[in-house]
Amino acid sequence: MSEPITLYKLIILYMLDKADFPLTDAQISDFILNQGYTDYFTLHSVLGDLEDSQMIQSETIQDCVYYSIKDGGTEALKYFRHRISPSIRQEADRYMSENKVRMRDEVSVLADYYKTTSGDYAVRCLVKEKFSNPIDLTITVATESQAKSACRSWREHSQRIYQFIMEELL
Secondary structure: OOHHHHHHHHHHHHHHHHOOOOEEHHHHHHHHHHOOOOOHHHHHHHHHHHHHOOOEEEEEEOOEEEEEEOHHHHHHHHHHHHHOOHHHHHHHHHHHHHHHHHHHHHHHEEEEEEEOOOOOEEEEEEEOOOOOOOEEEEEEEOOHHHHHHHHHHHHHHHHHHHHHHHHHHO
C-alpha cells in the first residue's frame, strides 16, 4: 500500500471517529477534495478498500451513502493516528467543528420509501443517533407521490411528529 493511500484512509477514519454520527459520501468528499488531498476516483477507491477490509460500513438511503467507523477502523486508527500530521488533524478538527451542526442535521433525519409486494409504498422515517435510533417508523401509502411527499415532510417536521407521538404514548 502506498503512503498517500494510507494517509487518505487514516484521514477518513479520523473524520468518522470524530463524528458521533455517520458521514455522507458528500461530506467526506467535501473535506478531502477541497483540501486537495486527492481526486474523486482515488477517494472512492479508498472508501471501497476501507469497507472491504471491514474498517467502515456504509448504508445507502434514498441514493445517499452514509459511512460509519467499525471497531476494526477504530483499532487501526488508534495504532496509526500518529501518521496523520498535526496540521492535517487540525484541518479536519476545524472542518468538523465548523460544520458539525449542519452535517448532523443532514444525516440524523432520514426518510426513504420502497414499493411493497402488494403494490403500495412503505415509507421508513428514521432519526439516527450514534448508538440508537430514537424513532424508526414505517408507514404505508398508496402512491409513489405520497411516499415522496411523506419523505419530504418527515425531514421538515420530524421533531414535531416525534414530540406528538411521545406525548400520545407516554
